[in-house]
Amino acid sequence: MPPFDDRFAAEFETLLRWRRDVRHFATTPIAEADMQDLLTLASLAPSVGHSQPWRWVRLRSSGLQEELAAHVDAENARAAQRYEGQEREALYRSLKLHGIAEAPEVLAVFCDEETQTGHGLGVGTMPEMRRYSCVAAIQTLWLAACLRGIGLGWVSILDPQVVRRMLDVPRHWSLIAVLCLGYPAQPSDTPELERRGWQGREPLTDRILER
Numbered sequence: 001m002p003p004f005d006d007r008f009a010a011e012f013e014t015l016l017r018w019r020r021d022v023r024h025f026a027t028t029p030i031a032e033a034d035m036q037d038l039l040t041l042a043s044l045a046p047s048v049g050h051s052q053p054w055r056w057v058r059l060r061s062s063g064l065q066e067e068l069a070a071h072v073d074a075e076n077a078r079a080a081q082r083y084e085g086q087e088r089e090a091l092y093r094s095l096k097l098h099g100i101a102e103a104p105e106v107l108a109v110f111c112d113e114e115t116q117t118g119h120g121l122g123v124g125t126m127p128e129m130r131r132y133s134c135v136a137a138i139q140t141l142w143l144a145a146c147l148r149g150i151g152l153g154w155v156s157i158l159d160p161q162v163v164r165r166m167l168d169v170p171r172h173w174s175l176i177a178v179l180c181l182g183y184p185a186q187p188s189d190t191p192e193l194e195r196r197g198w199q200g201r202e203p204l205t206d207r208i209l210e211r
Helices: 006-018 032-042 062-083 089-094 129-147 160-167
Strands: 054-058 105-112 151-155 173-182
Touching: 006 129, 032 054, 032 129, 054 129, 062 089, 062 160, 105 129, 105 160, 129 151, 129 173, 160 173
Parallel strands: none
Antiparallel strands: 054 105, 105 173, 151 173
């Protein structure tokens, strides 16, 4: 195993601290070679039974990208209704919660729930492990992108079934994420939702139990 010295450890911690959920993108395109590198590195993520269940769908049509953005905007408007009459309503409505329309690259990540790769190892009692494997691949992609100065935003205010039909993928693929990628317009080491007063980081001690 190669040595990972103190300098590497410090730089890795910096990478983790600067990894952000990006909503504001510059217009600079991502080079095709960089996209291929990112997907290659993401595919090094661990997966249950080595099943590699992730399926990447790149949106190459501007019309499809606009249709997806309109769908998310509509879902966002519906989601805002839950805050009506609350103190957070105005803040929620002011938040930019996706960058689908302007992001240079948009990826939809699906899990192949019927993949035969891995021969079913590890999913007999926990079939959701395939989806967790896809999340691990997304996190790997996220860090690899940040390492190159590329931002990533995970969009979840949407209807998975609508998106699956929109992208015309097999019925046994389940949507895990819609990802926007591009160079951040406003790089920061502090989450935007924390900067805007939506939610700060809570103490780690509140999230650790011992038995």
